[in-house]
Amino acid sequence: MKLLKTDLKNNVLQTMIQLLDTNRAQLLSANKKDLEAFNKDDQAMYDRLIVDDKKIDGMITAVKEVMLQDDPIGQTISHKLLEDGLEITNKTAPFGTIMIIYESRPDVTIEAAVLAFKANNKILLKGGKEAINSNKVLVEFWHQALQTHGLDTSYIQLLTLNREETQEFLKNPSEKLDLIVPRGGERLIQFVKEHARCAVLVSGRGNNFLFIDKTADWEKTLKVILNAKTDKISACNALDKILIHKDIPDYEKKIKDLEFTLIAKDVSILVDSETQNILKDQALVPSEAVWHEEFLALKCCIGTVNSLEEAVSKINTYSGGHSATIMTNSKEKAIHFMENVDCAAVYQNASTRFTDGGKMGVGAELAISTDKLHHRGPLGLKELVTNKYYVFGDGHVRV
Missing domain, CATH: 3.40.309.10 (Aldehyde Dehydrogenase; Chain A, domain 2)
Structure with a gap:
């Protein structure tokens, strides 16, 4: 995947901030449709579904905070010059393509995407059907921001799959997946673990x-x-x-x-x-x-x-x-x-x-990881990377 310049990524995020702020009515109208169609018996999920001006302000703050953070890609983790002259540098690198599966919360469509994009990853957003109207509008905003700066919309994609289609996608994805994050309850986590064919990072279960x-x-x-x-x-x-x-x-x-x-x-x-x-x-x-x-x-x-x-x-x-x-x-x-x-x-x-990215000083979070690989706790911008070794030689051979 091509590495994007930090200034270009930040310009996309600045445009996204403007789109969220100036198109509040469009987002609130879409969310109203989701709320009207939702069965209020599940109060916790209903609370997560609500978007109001305060929630939009929170989305804007999340994007702004990530925009102001240092670019996490290409950072030196370690550097060694060996006795034989071989020079080895370990640097941060993007994961590649991340898929996140989540329920109800439209703000995840903002936080997950902004973190993935700033860390130079593609992200596939599989939100719940209860938030479909809200998520479609938010992804439209993302696509406008990307296109404004000459970038392909494939960096941030919304998947509208039912349970059976999601199961098939996990088994046979249309593109290489590098990481899947199921953000929800135990049933969702087990469903993803059962069917996924790549690394799964567990998030969301409290108790x-x-x-x-x-x-x-x-x-x-x-x-x-x-x-x-x-x-x-x-x-x-x-x-x-x-x-x-x-x-x-x-x-x-x-x-x-x-x-x-x-x-x-x-x-x-x-x-x-x-x-x-x-x-x-x-x-x-x-x-x-x-x-x-x-x-x-x-x-x-x-x-x-x-x-x-x-x-x-x-x-x-x-x-x-x-x-x-x-x-x-x-x-x-x-x-x-x-x-x-x-x-x-x-x-x-x-x-x-x-236990929250904002309260712990991490900023916006993709999820709270309860896994031990590769990171535990809030998955912020600095945690949404993997690593790569750069080895510089001069005709070196191993003997």
Whole structure:
């Protein structure tokens, strides 16, 4: 793939900013069609689907932030001059063609495309049918921006395939795919893993845990839990499971306080058998499978554990590998928790809602990766590259 000059890429992005700003009415009208056709029973997905002026402002900010970032391509990772005179430089390079499959969120059509393009990749956007009108308009804007600067529209393509067509495309793509990112729930991830014939980078599944240690500041704990659970239930960084140490001072009083605080915010509660000894009105977690589940709803599980080690073990068994928090005033316990919990982001005394490219200083993100190859956490511009070795010799042969 031809490497584009940084100035050319930034000029395309500047044009895209102008198109988003001056064509708000067209985008809002398209989104209105999507909202009217959507079944509002799935509140989390409906929330993700909404585009308003604030959301458009966010899209513009995302493009602007990426435009202002350094070009990630051709950056030197390492340079060595060997004793035999061979010169070896390792540099960043584009992936090639990336496919992202996502549901509902039209802003992903902006964030994914701007990151892929600035990193000199092609991107195939497979959005959900619920956002088809919004996505078509956004990709039209992208194509206008590309064509304004003499570039082919193939850099950013929208795929309008049904499930069966997507399955066939994954098995037999019409062009070489280098990376696929399924951004959504467990069913989508498994579907892509089953049918894809190239590298798959898993993203999106939350099921995040918070552990309340014996030394936790209770007022801060309730504040963090409410933010993590209720601030945005449709986000993959929302809280689903709460574990509390059985030896916390005033255990019975505090766990009832937690129950009251959650119910006051319309959060439904499931509990394990130990917790139900105190919270007698709450239903038992019906099966082990629920501990694996990402809720995307005003719903949570509360469990009681005997130790920090038990909490770590439970999180590593059931979580989605996304985010986990420990509420504790002990730095030693926090470090132990953070070193041993197997998640992309681990916290002490902070909400899981911070696992986000913008909040973590990364900027716009393609996704939150829960994979360990090649990157974990927010996939920003600097992470949307691979590498290439440049080896300079003078008739060198290996002996």
